[in-house]
Amino acid sequence: MIFDMDTETLPREELEALQLKRLQSLCERVYANVAFYRRAFDEAGIKPGDVKSLADLRYLPFTEKQDMRNHYPFGLFAVPKDNVVRIHASSGTTGRATVVGYTQRDVNNWATMMARSFMAAGASRRDIIHVAYGYGLFTGGLGAHYGAERLGATTIPMSGGSTRRQVMLLRDFGATVLCCTPSYSLVLYEAALESGIDFKELPLRVGVFGAEPWTDEMRRDIEQKMGIKAIDIYGLSEIMGPGVGIECIEAQNGAHLQEDHFLCEVIDPVTKEPVGPGEAGELVITTLTKEAQPLIRYRTRDITRLVKTPCKCGRTFARMQRVQGRSDDMLIIRGVNVFPSQIESILLETEGLTPHYQLVVRREGNLDTLSVQVEVDEKIFSDEIKGLQRLENKIQKNIKEFLGVTTQVKLVEPRGIQRSEGKAKRILDLRNEGK
Numbered sequence: 001m002i003f004d005m006d007t008e009t010l011p012r013e014e015l016e017a018l019q020l021k022r023l024q025s026l027c028e029r030v031y032a033n034v035a036f037y038r039r040a041f042d043e044a045g046i047k048p049g050d051v052k053s054l055a056d057l058r059y060l061p062f063t064e065k066q067d068m069r070n071h072y073p074f075g076l077f078a079v080p081k082d083n084v085v086r087i088h089a090s091s092g093t094t095g096r097a098t099v100v101g102y103t104q105r106d107v108n109n110w111a112t113m114m115a116r117s118f119m120a121a122g123a124s125r126r127d128i129i130h131v132a133y134g135y136g137l138f139t140g141g142l143g144a145h146y147g148a149e150r151l152g153a154t155t156i157p158m159s160g161g162s163t164r165r166q167v168m169l170l171r172d173f174g175a176t177v178l179c180c181t182p183s184y185s186l187v188l189y190e191a192a193l194e195s196g197i198d199f200k201e202l203p204l205r206v207g208v209f210g211a212e213p214w215t216d217e218m219r220r221d222i223e224q225k226m227g228i229k230a231i232d233i234y235g236l237s238e239i240m241g242p243g244v245g246i247e248c249i250e251a252q253n254g255a256h257l258q259e260d261h262f263l264c265e266v267i268d269p270v271t272k273e274p275v276g277p278g279e280a281g282e283l284v285i286t287t288l289t290k291e292a293q294p295l296i297r298y299r300t301r302d303i304t305r306l307v308k309t310p311c312k313c314g315r316t317f318a319r320m321q322r323v324q325g326r327s328d329d330m331l332i333i334r335g336v337n338v339f340p341s342q343i344e345s346i347l348l349e350t351e352g353l354t355p356h357y358q359l360v361v362r363r364e365g366n367l368d369t370l371s372v373q374v375e376v377d378e379k380i381f382s383d384e385i386k387g388l389q390r391l392e393n394k395i396q397k398n399i400k401e402f403l404g405v406t407t408q409v410k411l412v413e414p415r416g417i418q419r420s421e422g423k424a425k426r427i428l429d430l431r432n433e434g435k
Contacts, residue, residue: 001119002315003119003120007260008116008314008315009314009316012308012316015260015316015317019054019259020053022263023263023286026294027051028048029294030078031048033078033079034076036067037061037296040061044060057263058265058273060297061296062298063297063299065098065301073097073099077293078291078292078294081101085102086102087099088100088102088241089137097137098237100240101293102292102293103291103292105291106289106291106292109289110146110241111147112150113147113240113243114146114147114242114243116243116246117147117208117243118148118153118177119151120231120246120313121177121249122231123151125151126153127154127177128153128154128156128173128174128175129148129153129155129176129177130166130179131144131155131159131179132179132184132188133179133211133242134160135159136159139242140235143240144179147242147243148177160180163191163421167191167192167195170188170192171202174203176203176205176206177207178207178208178228179208179209181211181212182210182212183420185207186222186356189222190415199225199228200226206249207226207230209230209231209232209233210235211242211422212424213323213326213340213341214344215344215345217345218348218355220348221355229252231246232252234320234323236302238298238300240287240290244257244285245258245319248313250312254307255322256313256319257317257318257320261290262287264283264318264320265286266283266305266306267282269281277308280304280305282327283300283304283320284298285297285298285300301329302323303324303325303326304324306319306321323341324339324341333361333405336405338370338403340359340426343359344357346398346399346402347372350391352377352391353374354414356375356419357372357375357417358373358374358417359371359426359428360430361428361430362430369408370408371407371408371410372395372407374412374417375411375412375416378414391411392409393409395409396409
């Protein structure tokens with residue numbers, strides 16, 4: 001099913017012509033209204049009128065998250081504050097919060113993109129959508145909420161937390177679509193088991209999961225346990241929130257990006273030059289229609305690749321392959337580049353383990369070391385110690401063979417890894433302890 005047939009199936013030539021027109025208008029707006037961009041354009045020796053084709057995008061300046069922090073709170077707004085009807089912000093746990101403003105048109109566009117996303121996931125106005133993303137300054141809850149209402153579906157604004165109550169209401173209200181992080185869906189599954197509720201007996205049929213990286217192995221685990229289709233949705237608060245891209249239920253092979261609203265490119269994170277078609281690199285996004293706070297060439301730090309071949313669902317929007325990791329989350333262990341998602345894939349392919357794990361990074365001398373803590377299921381935990389030691393050795397051997405890095409592996413008892421009601425904390429960085 002397609003929400004906006006005329007736009008979502010535009011021929012590439014027409015889509016790119018629309019993108020160029022919007023890019024040119026965007027450059028004019030930010031140059032006239034945002035001092036940061038006027039200065040950045042001037043330093044690069046570029047004027048808005050120099051943008052003659054989409055290929056000229058590579059000459060425009062990048063925007064970094066630190067730029068948003070440096071201009072906290074409203075320094076990147078392109079409209080008067082009287083025109084801003086909503087403000088969202090990141091948590092700011094690693095520095096100043098990144099603030100994002102929205103005009104009414106921005107909110108309306110966001111709702112439409114989320115409605116498109118739900119329909120791509122197989123939902124319709126006949127569905128009951130249970131939103132377990134957090135509400136408030138975090139964009140997840142309200143973004144999904146407005147999209148579900150724009151679709152015309154029944155919306156349950158549950159937010160995060162109260163896990164046992166969530167499970168009860170999923171059963172009692174008969175939700176057919178669940179929105180939350182993939183790791184939290186497994187927390188809900190565990191709570192349901194403890195309450196004697198079998199997800200496979202509920203009307204629930206689709207999960208729209210995002211806000212954290214996850215692997216195909218985790219997808220298969222969720223789908224098998226809960227008896228649903230698990231759909232990957234992509235978004236980031238700096239750009240808009242959830243709904244920047246989503247997989248279609250027909251293919252489940254890459255998130256269709258909302259290319260009429262976002263111009264996406266992939267660059268080498270080191271050289272900052274565009275990579276070749278289909279090659280992996282860092283996703284960079286330019287907001288083509290945002291009014292309150294447009295961003296040019298925002299570096300997402302997400303490592304992925306873009307595919308523009310036709311999809312069997314009929315959409316012509318480019319697909320973004322599953323995020324492999326973040327360039328700023330990449331660990332370098334004794335000269336080897338390691339992403340948490342690579343470790344996760346190996347763990348989830350190993351029988352007897354749960355999907356709950358944590359990577360602990362320490363520094364010994366001048367080198368970083370990595371240890372992997374992962375839960376075992378109840379059956380394995382009751383085995384003899386020698387059996388657990390063999391399993392630890394097997395995991396360590398597999399990580400060494402597939403990734404070329406030596407790790408310490410520690411199996412922990414069921415529920416030994418702390419649960420999160422939002423994004424799972426996969427990396428525990430102890431490198432600066434004692435300094």
